Amino acid sequence: VLFMGEYGTGKTLAMTITAKIASTHGWTVLYLADVRDLAHALRFAELYAPALVVAEDFDKASVDGDDERSPEINTLLNTLDGLDTKTTPILTVVTTNHPENVHPSFRRPGRLDRFVRFKLPGPAEARELLHRYLGKALSPDAALVRASEKVSEMGMSPAFIKETAETAIAFTRIRLKANIMDGLVTDEDVLLAIGAMEPHLGLALNGKGKTLPI
Numbered sequence: 001v002l003f004m005g006e007y008g009t010g011k012t013l014a015m016t017i018t019a020k021i022a023s024t025h026g027w028t029v030l031y032l033a034d035v036r037d038l039a040h041a042l043r044f045a046e047l048y049a050p051a052l053v054v055a056e057d058f059d060k061a062s063v064d065g066d067d068e069r070s071p072e073i074n075t076l077l078n079t080l081d082g083l084d085t086k087t088t089p090i091l092t093v094v095t096t097n098h099p100e101n102v103h104p105s106f107r108r109p110g111r112l113d114r115f116v117r118f119k120l121p122g123p124a125e126a127r128e129l130l131h132r133y134l135g136k137a138l139s140p141d142a143a144l145v146r147a148s149e150k151v152s153e154m155g156m157s158p159a160f161i162k163e164t165a166e167t168a169i170a171f172t173r174i175r176l177k178a179n180i181m182d183g184l185v186t187d188e189d190v191l192l193a194i195g196a197m198e199p200h201l202g203l204a205l206n207g208k209g210k211t212l213p214i
Helices: 011-024 035-047 071-081 083-087 123-137 145-154 158-176 187-204
Strands: 002-005 028-031 051-055 090-096 115-118
Touching: 002 011, 011 028, 011 051, 011 090, 011 115, 028 035, 035 051, 035 071, 035 090, 123 145, 123 158, 145 187, 158 187
Parallel strands: 002 090, 002 115, 028 051, 051 090
Antiparallel strands: none
C-alpha cells in the first residue's frame, strides 16, 4: 500500500495508527529507518508473519532518474514478485511525498496493490482543523470563514494549520500582554498568523506558494 500526498497531510500518522492496530492484533511490526532496506525486511518478515512492514519516503528506494532499473530496484521487484511473499500474510505500507518519482515498474498490478492519496484540506476541513487546534483559546465570536478560505487557497497542510493556530495564540498573547487565552483569539489574530506563515509555506513548497492579500 502506498500512502501518497503533500508533506503534513497525515500519511505518517495513518501509518502509525495502522501499526498500532496490527500490533494489537498480534502482528509483528517492522519499522524501517531506511526504506532502501525494504527487500531485506520483507524476507525477514516472512519468518515472523503475520507481519506489517512500514517505511517512509518510498521514492528513495524506487527512483533511478530514468527508465533504467538499478540492481537495487530489481532486487526489490523480484522480492515483491516472489510467490512466497504473495502467499504469506505480510502487509507493507510505504509513504511518499513525490509519487511522480516512483519508478514505473512499481505501478504494475501485483506490486503496489493500493494507492491512497492524502489530499490538502478544503475550506470546510481547514475551518474544522483551526477550531480543533485553537480549542478553548478561540473567541466565540470568531467565525473563521475568511481564515479557512485563505488557508485552503494557500495549500496549507494540517501540519501548517496547526502551526498557524499556535502562532495566532502567540500573537494574541503579545496583543493582550497576558498568558490566559481562553476565548480571546479573534479572526484578526488568525489572519495575522496566516500572513506570518506565508514565507515558511513558500519555502516548504519550493517557492511555489501563493501570495495572497490578508
